[in-house]
Amino acid sequence: MNSEPERTQPSESLYRHMFDSAPDVLIMINRKGDIQVANSRCRDVLGMAPGDLPGQPFRTLLASQNHSDFEVMLRGLCEGTEMPEVEVAAQEHNGSTVPMMLEIRSVEEEASGRFMVRLRDIRDIKMLEQEYRNLFDSIGDAVFIGEPVSGLMVQANRQACDLTGYHLGELLGKDYGAVHSETWEAIREEIDRSPDREVSGREMMLISKSGDRVPVETHLRMVPHDNDEVYIETVIDISERKALEKRMRDLRAEWDSFIRHELRNPLTPILAFSQSLMEDQPELQRNPKVKQYLEAIWQGGKRIERLLDLTYEVQAYERGQILLDRIRCNIYDAIRGAIQDAALGVDVEEDEPAGRVKLIPHEGAGDKPELRLHYDPQKVQRAFTNMVKNALEHDPGDVTVRVTDDEDAVTVGVHNWGTPIPADRLQTIFEKFNTTKRDQKGTGLGTTIAKLFVQAHGGRVFATSSEEEGTTFFAVLPKSNPDEEAGGVVAG
DSSP states (O other), rough: OOOOOOOOOOHHHHHHHHHOSSSSSEEEEEEOBBBBEEEEEEHHHHOOOGOOHHHHHHHHBGGGHHHHHHHHHHHHHHOOOOOOEEEEEEEESOOOOOEEEEEEEEEEOOOOOOOEEEEEEEEHHHHHHHHHHHHHHOSSSEEEEOOOTTTEEEEEEEEHHHTTTTHHHHTHHHHHHHSSSHHHHHHHHHHHHOOOOOEEEEEEEOOTSOEEEEEEEEEEEEEEEEEEEEEEEEEEOOOOHHHHHHHHHHHHHHHHHHHIIIHHHHHHHHHHHHHHHHOOOHHHHHHHHHHHHHHHHHHHHHHHHHHHHHHHHHHHHHTOOOEEEOEEEEEEHHHHHHHHHHHHHHOOSSSSSGGEEEEEOOOTTOOSSOEEEEEOOHHHHHHHHHHHHHHHHHOSEEEEEEEEEEEEEEEEEEEEOOOOOOHHTTTTTTTTTTTOTTTTTSSSSSHHHHHHHHHHHOOEEEEETTTTEEEEEEEEEEOTTTTTTTEEEEEE
């Protein structure tokens, strides 16, 4: 006869061993909240002997601010409602507190209505949280973290609080549009259109608690988080930049006024009187010295007048006031015209400077090279003129104009063998009043105008220079543009 193995119940000592071996503080309480038994972790965590705790109200193990939390949890459990885990501060034997997570569960097999309390020590977690918080707050820019659907803020760093004037608790749960000049719906639409799920470099206003509006630049990106996503927004205060931009606009307006009145007004009589003396006083013309002085005065005045005209013109172009009258025509017409114009206007002592310029057409161009683009012929020819003129004045040797036909663009390079331009100057060579001429006779505006005209067509300019390769100024013009059917457009 087969006999079944005898089933033995776990001994009380085994239960006790399991109870004491738990990593967390475990305490059994009754319906009144009094402690009945506690495990040995009470000594390790709270500094209290487990044998001294039975009969004491459990709430005495908590800081006073958490007594009501415990009472609410116990009442709910007695009524059959499961209660969530909450964070509390447990009271140590020496009076200090320990951050803990409090969980209470019914002991189902007990009919007498006892409850198992678990206190989980979260000091290590809190230390990590504080380290992350310190790192978060050390970021130099304001950072907001928010919920992706509603846009409600769930976290912010110290800089965000400082910039808005809100305490952290006031910011959390606040709508995106409450502190931004744009709504979350508008931002979310832009995010959804972006392949990278981000908005970068957008300027808007941040609205502070006091109602002040702070100009900011925002960079916002959606990132995965807990099987969902959140937005992380970095906000840069651009108040100083905006103030500087306004100051620059004011200075430009003052400079415009200065050019129009303080410089141009006294220049008018200088030119008029010097010209009158040269034309209407023949006795002065018979004196070589006087004639030389009058011509020098008149030419100097005309040079200043030309410089003022160019400066005013460049400032208008920089404000975006470039009217383009595009037509489809041969780029070589502009290049040949530029070579002739540059030769006529160049400040060199020679009879035929155009003879020093060699045009090298694009590969496969044939005897009559032709590349038709949609551009403003006057603006492009003037850009090329300034580049060729600059090369002729920079070097007494030969100048080469080379055309390259690529798939998307036409590149015109103007090369000379003059003194190389230092590498650090190449970065600023197209800026205003930056001249490469040895005698400093140039206005320093020719290459700037060339750059502005080429950029207005959607192109770009750059320069290379070395002892071995010489100096080349490049203008790259795109073959297609969005305004091909539009005729005249304002570029800016």
